[in-house]
Amino acid sequence: MNRILSKLLAFALATSMLFVLPSKGNDVSDGFPVADFTFEVDGYNVTFNASMSYDSDGFIVNYTWDFGDGSIGYGEVIKHEYAEEGIYEVWLTVTDNESKTNSTFKAVCIDLTPPLTEYQLLPPSPTGKNGWYVSKVKIELFAYDELSGVKYTYYSINDGGWMKYTGAIYLEEDGNYTIKYYSIDNYLNQEEEKSFGIKLDMDKPYTICNISQSSYNGWYDDILLISLEAYDNLSGVENLYYRIDGGIYEKYVENLTLYEGRHVLEYFAMDKAGNAERLNRKEINIDKTPPEVTISPHKGFYIFGRKIISSDITFIIGNITIVAECSDNLAGVKEVEFYIDGIYKANSSSPPYEWLWDEFSLGSHEIKVIVYDKAGNKAIKTEDVVAINPKWI
Numbered sequence: 227m228n229r230i231l232s233k234l235l236a237f238a239l240a241t242s243m244l245f246v247l248p249s250k251g252n253d254v255s256d257g258f259p260v261a262d263f264t265f266e267v268d269g270y271n272v273t274f275n276a277s278m279s280y281d282s283d284g285f286i287v288n289y290t291w292d293f294g295d296g297s298i299g300y301g302e303v304i305k306h307e308y309a310e311e312g313i314y315e316v317w318l319t320v321t322d323n324e325s326k327t328n329s330t331f332k333a334v335c336i337d338l339t340p341p342l343t344e345y346q347l348l349p350p351s352p353t354g355k356n357g358w359y360v361s362k363v364k365i366e367l368f369a370y371d372e373l374s375g376v377k378y379t380y381y382s383i384n385d386g387g388w389m390k391y392t393g394a395i396y397l398e399e400d401g402n403y404t405i406k407y408y409s410i411d412n413y414l415n416q417e418e419e420k421s422f423g424i425k426l427d428m429d430k431p432y433t434i435c436n437i438s439q440s441s442y443n444g445w446y447d448d449i450l451l452i453s454l455e456a457y458d459n460l461s462g463v464e465n466l467y468y469r470i471d472g473g474i475y476e477k478y479v480e481n482l483t484l485y486e487g488r489h490v491l492e493y494f495a496m497d498k499a500g501n502a503e504r505l506n507r508k509e510i511n512i513d514k515t516p517p518e519v520t521i522s523p524h525k526g527f528y529i530f531g532r533k534i535i536s537s538d539i540t541f542i543i544g545n546i547t548i549v550a551e552c553s554d555n556l557a558g559v560k561e562v563e564f565y566i567d568g569i570y571k572a573n574s575s576s577p578p579y580e581w582l583w584d585e586f587s588l589g590s591h592e593i594k595v596i597v598y599d600k601a602g603n604k605a606i607k608t609e610d611v612v613a614i615n616p617k618w619i
């Protein structure tokens with residue numbers, strides 16, 4: 227039977243509509259009988275019942291069946307066993323007591339074969355690496371049944387309950403999916419469950435950078451140990467890459483050590499699905515060297531702030547400006563503190579770094595200057611002096 231006819235017949239069966247061709251001469255006034263029958267299908271066996279046929283002006287004397295498979299039968303109610311599946315045109319011809327006849331046919335479907343369902347994916351194959359999709363996935367199910375026709379297709383996602391398939395399924399969230407599916411035909415023949423898996427990871431990995439100490443004014447004051455930890459939601463981290471100061475990217479395996487200087491650390495992770503993290507860029511500045519400092523007064527004889535002569539000891543008469551000449555290798559000078567005999571007197575945070583010592587004094591003292599760089603390193607310089615400042619001079 228050609229495919230279109232079989233489809234039509236299948237449709238008729240599915241919708242309980244029955245094909246009944248216009249019967250020849252069924253005008254009752256002509257005295258013709260009317261052929262009609264019902265049937266019940268049970269596997270290969272069909273019971274035909276023509277008791278609804280009638281003859282209005284006489285009676286039916288013969289029921290002749292053409293079972294559509296090349297065999298013929300007789301009787302008002304008759305059983306027939308078909309040898310194979312198929313859709314058969316079964317004709318009933320009734321003859322009345324005046325030898326007038328009337329025929330009708332119905333399509334009888336013998337269907338013991340479940341439908342066949344296939345799936346199609348869009349994109350058809352994984353868009354990422356290692357079998358992972360990195361973009362949304364559209365799933366379509368196509369079911370075929372040659373005989374009674376497909377009634378329903380069912381599917382479940384990760385065993386979340388069976389749902390009737392009504393149109394494309396879209397996977398739009400990351401996940402490790404198992405899709406199960408099957409169809410039933412109009413004779414309720416059920417296909418065996420089948421399944422396939424989809425791995426979907428659209429999320430990029432991310433990396434956390436741990437630094438062994440905390441910074442001060444954007445500077446670290448010691449050699450640093452840096453550890454990078456990459457994470458991924460689903461497929462897992464495949465690799466973590468880094469480079470220092472614009473060099474070549476390398477795979478991260480263990481803690482990084484950064485020495486004194488201004489550095490740029492760049493890093494990113496890739497997950498197994500092929501998603502790449504956006505490049506992270508960190509400026510890391512390390513300065514572990516204290517500033518350089520020289521102070522005056524230093525080894526000389528000073529009167530009212532002026533150095534008169536150099537000497538092994540430092541001798542001061544009257545007010546004097548204590549000056550700290552400072553420089554720093556990297557971070558730069560932050561501030562300078564001035565002390566006399568260990569007592570804080572003043573500070574200066576911009577050059578010239580100086581303080582006017584104009585206090586009363588009579589004897590030995592220690593001038594102390596502490597210079598801090600912006601990383602927190604400090605240099606201390608002291609000068610032992612004899613100072614005479616009666617204040618009234």
Ligand SMILES: [Ca+2]
Pocket residue numbers: 257258259281282283284285322323324326
């Ligand atoms: Ca008749």
Ligand SMILES: [Ca+2]
Pocket residue numbers: 337338339340341371372373374375411415
């Ligand atoms: Ca079938």
Ligand SMILES: [Ca+2]
Pocket residue numbers: 427428429430431458459460461462497499501
């Ligand atoms: Ca991921």
Ligand SMILES: [Ca+2]
Pocket residue numbers: 513514515516517554555556557558599601603
């Ligand atoms: Ca420094």
